[in-house]
Amino acid sequence: MLFSEQNYSRGEYGGSIEVICGSMFSGKTEELIRRLKRAEIARLKVEIYKPATDTRYDETAVVSHNYNSIEASPVTHSSAILLLSADTQVVGIDEAQFFDDELPEVCNKLANKGIRVIIAGLDMDFSGKPFGPVPALMAVAELVTKVNAVCVRCGSPAMYSFRRVASDAKILLGEKESYEPRCRACFHAKD
Ligand SMILES: Nc1ncnc2c1ncn2[C@@H]1O[C@H](COP(=O)(O)OP(=O)(O)O)[C@@H](O)[C@H]1O
Ligand SMILES: Cc1cn([C@H]2C[C@H](O)[C@@H](COP(=O)(O)O)O2)c(=O)[nH]c1=O
């Protein structure tokens, strides 16, 4: 059987975990917002969380690169999501790569209680290595959607986030001044 977002949005399986992953500018946040707004239209109780450290666009909203947005609560640790989501039916989480390693267990607990959990995050860091708890979340998810950006060098589908500035720090917040999406060949070209 093919498991799709439609099946989960109808709650056919009780609680579930959906992961939306990919490079920067690939449309992860847009897709997260699309699914969450549809849940709100269906009059489900929706709560959205983001790491308190990610203050790029707004402290209390998830905002996509094309300025679509939805209100969100900033949290400093994944355990706060469990406490805050008591009577919630759908939980959205953005920038999952910045959360602690307890996030997969927190999401499992939420899904086991019957909650639909939808998570967006970078699967790889600037060096092409797995990023934070996202790969572990992909392992425990019912549905993983990997989205691609457009490679800025050649126009092919892009799955890497190429860092344009000199820094080896794993965490470096930024936008187009610091990162560009690239395909495999252009990512390894390094120029
Ligand atoms: N190189 C690119 N490839 C695809 N989309 C891009 C690119 N540069 C800018 N964008 C914009 O970014 C939007 C996606 O933003 P967003 O959902 O915030 O992405 P993500 O959360 O994956 O970083 C696209 O709809 C498009 O308007
Ligand atoms: C690749 C990479 C990215 N980051 C930062 C840069 C941005 O602030 C976010 C990603 O935002 P988006 O919604 O996916 O566009 O993550 C980082 O800190 N380290 C990295 O390696």
Ligand SMILES: [Zn+2]
């Ligand atoms: Zn390319």
